[in-house]
Amino acid sequence: MTNTMLAGLSLIDTTGLAILATTVTMLVLGIVANLWLRVRYAGLEKDLRRSRGTEATFSHPVLNRIVLDASEVAQLSREPNLQAVIEDRFHSDLKPMLFAERFVRSATGLVIILGLLGTFYGLTLSIGRIVHLVSAETGAGTDAALGVSQGLTNALSGMAVAFSNSLVGVLSAVILTIIGVLSNVSDRRTAVMIQIETYLDRICAQAGGALEPGLAGFGDSVARLDGAVARFEAALQSFSSTTRDFHEFNAHLKDNVQRLSLTFADLSDSMKAQFGATIPGRKL
Numbered sequence: 015m016t017n018t019m020l021a022g023l024s025l026i027d028t029t030g031l032a033i034l035a036t037t038v039t040m041l042v043l044g045i046v047a048n049l050w051l052r053v054r055y056a057g058l059e060k061d062l063r064r065s066r067g068t069e070a071t072f073s074h075p076v077l078n079r080i081v082l083d084a085s086e087v088a089q090l091s092r093e094p095n096l097q098a099v100i101e102d103r104f105h106s107d108l109k110p111m112l113f114a115e116r117f118v119r120s121a122t123g124l125v126i127i128l129g130l131l132g133t134f135y136g137l138t139l140s141i142g143r144i145v146h147l148v149s150a151e152t153g154a155g156t157d158a159a160l161g162v163s164q165g166l167t168n169a170l171s172g173m174a175v176a177f178s179n180s181l182v183g184v185l186s187a188v189i190l191t192i193i194g195v196l197s198n199v200s201d202r203r204t205a206v207m208i209q210i211e212t213y214l215d216r217i218c219a220q221a222g223g224a225l226e227p228g229l230a231g232f233g234d235s236v237a238r239l240d241g242a243v244a245r246f247e248a249a250l251q252s253f254s255s256t257t258r259d260f261h262e263f264n265a266h267l268k269d270n271v272q273r274l275s276l277t278f279a280d281l282s283d284s285m286k287a288q289f290g291a292t293i294p295g296r297k298l
Contacts, residue, residue, distance in 0.1 A: 027139075030175035033132040034182055037125050041186040044121030044193075047114040051199040054111055055206050062209055076107045077210070084214045096214045100207050115199050122190040129183015136176025 026034070061072050072078050080103045087094040105112065 026175045026178060030132060030136060030179065033128060033135065033175075033179055037128040037132070037179065037182050037186055040121055040125050040128065041189060044118055044125075044190050047118050047121075048193055048197055048199055051111060051114055051118065052197055052202060055199070055202045058206050059209060062206075062213055076103060079103055079107065080210060081214070081217070084218070088218050094218070096211050096218075097207075100210050100214075104203075104207070111203075115203065118194070118199055122187050122194065125183050125186035125190065127183075129179050129181075129186070132179020132183065133176045136173060136179060139175060140173045 058074055058077065061074050061077060065072055065077075072081075080100055083099045083103060084094065084096055087096075087099055
């Protein structure tokens with residue numbers, strides 16, 4: 015069977031072999047990219063499990079940047095969107111891995127398309143040679159038989175291109191599909207992101223617990239300040255009422271002084287009149 019397949023491959027022309035080589039290359043790249051992504055995501059998980067504290071330093075720079083970004087966002091908001099922070103850092107720092115993941119997802123369809131391309135190329139080539147064989151003028155005897163034999167051989171070489179590419183494309187798609195089922199890199203990435211989000215939730219909760227005593231003391235200080243302000247307002251109101259009473263007293267005192275002044279003036283006039291009547295000839 016192997017000799018038969020090799021004999022069939024010997025009939026394929028250069029273009030057909032190029033399509034076959036491209037299909038096999040896509041298959042190999044898809045498998046290698048899948049394994050590489052699994053190793054990278056496994057490294058992130060291992061690094062995340064190894065570092066548990068809030069001040070942990072990771073060997074992967076992307077994890078350190080995620081923790082730093084999450085800390086900055088947590089300071090600005092009481093309910094930070096940690097998932098958005100993780101996705102943003104993944105898209106900015108892990109572009110090669112995301113590109114490899116897209117390639118793995120597209121590799122199955124790509125090898126099928128390449129197989130169909132080789133199939134249609136081979137069929138077109140075979141049909142063209144058959145048409146050329148039928149329309150060609152043949153001589154008599156041995157020359158005619160030889161021409162027909164060569165024409166059929168050339169036509170069958172096109173069929174070899176078609177079916178070889180179909181076989182390789184379908185086989186590659188089956189292999190990539192099985193690998194995708196056993197090792198789905200998208201699910202692997204999602205699992206890593208969930209673990210990172212869980213870690214960030216934990217360290218944010220620990221940081222919030224460390225701030226609770228300080229917040230409680232701050233609340234007591236605010237309560238004492240409110241009490242002092244209330245007492246100051248009461249003192250202001252008391253001073254205002256006292257000032258109002260003093261103003262009324264001042265107004266009454268002014269009236270009394272004016273009345274007293276008029277009384278003294280009347281007394282003075284009365285005394286002048288009295289003394290003028292008692293001492294004749296004296297002018298007061």
